[in-house]
Amino acid sequence: MQTTMPLAEPINQRPGWNYFDRVYCISLKDRADRRRQARRQFDAVGLNGRVTFVEVEKHPRNSEQGIYESHQRCIARGLAQGAGTILIFEDDVRFDGFTRQRLDQCIAFLASTADWQAFFFGCLVRRSHRTQNPAVLAVTYRALTHAYALSRPMATRIVTKPWQGAPYDAMLASFNRGFFAAYPAFAFQSDSASDNTRQLRLDRFRRRCGGLMRIQKANQWICRYRRLLIAVHVLGMAVIAGLALYFR
Structure with missing residues (x-):
């Protein structure tokens, strides 16, 4: 018997980016070039005007x-406006x-998940596993904060954490409960030169790695298929050991 499917909600009536109460982009005051590039990126995904x-001034x-205090400034502003x-x-x-x-799949997940704390549209993770939503992974976050969302409870916790010498993403990783990410990721940190003068060596290394x-894409793939990779390596070692014994 054929099942009648409910009519899809018209795309222009879905929340999309409007799900988020406040949207901010951090930029150094003297990097007007970066803001022009960012605006083009935002226009391409429907974030124009949002x-x-x-x-901010460079520390x-x-x-x-x-960087740490700039993220907190955005969070504090959003909280003050009731976001x-x-x-x-x-x-x-x-x-x-x-x-x-x-995007709609990610927003549907957030709207139906009361206890989410942070959501990343692109980042580096230590581990990941599936959720019931094919476009979302539960993750153990590692680094990168170029595109992420916070629930109000998590924002309230983060904004009260004073700078103690650890980078912002390291502080964020200390929570790591209720963290989720888009799968596959669709927001990436560009290859433009970093303004973080304390990480210039790391920045150069990342460039050499492509x-x-x-x-980010390699990290996503490795974490997603970690068990398969381990199984393949174990099987390969077993085959090599078996052949070594056979030809002794």
């Missing part, structure tokens, strides 16, 4: 502290593989 640029002594959900970008964000359907987009 993003508030938070222009005089410690760029990592400056229940806050979406934050950095001005070197780059979108690749974005579709409205994939850039952060390639690294």
Whole structure:
């Protein structure tokens, strides 16, 4: 017997990016070039008119502290305006593989998951596993904060954490409960030169490895298929050991 499927909700009536109460993008005041590039990226994914640029001065002594406090500034502003959900970008964000359907799947997950704390549209993770939504993974977060959202409870916790010498993403990883990510990721950190003067060696290393987009995609694949990779390696070692014994 054929089952009648419910009519799909018209795409222009779905929440999309409007699910987020406040949307910010962090940018150094003297990087107008980055803001122009970011606006083009936002226009391409339907965020035009939604993003508030938070222009900050470069920290005089410690760029990592400056990054940390810039994220907290966005969060504090969102909380003060009563936001229940806050979406934050950095001005070197780059979108690749974005579709409205994939965004809608991510938003549907957030809308139906009361206890989510942080959601990443692209990041580096230590581990991941499936959820009931094919476009979302539960993750153990590792690094990168160029495109992520916070629930109000998590935002309230983060905004009260003073700078203690650890980078912002390291502090964020210390929570790691209720963290989820888009799968496949569609927001990446571009290969433009980093403004974080304390991480220039790491920045050069990432470039030699093909850039952060390639690294993010490789990290996503490895974490997603970790068990398969381990099984293949174990099987390969067993075959080698068996052949060694056979030809002794």
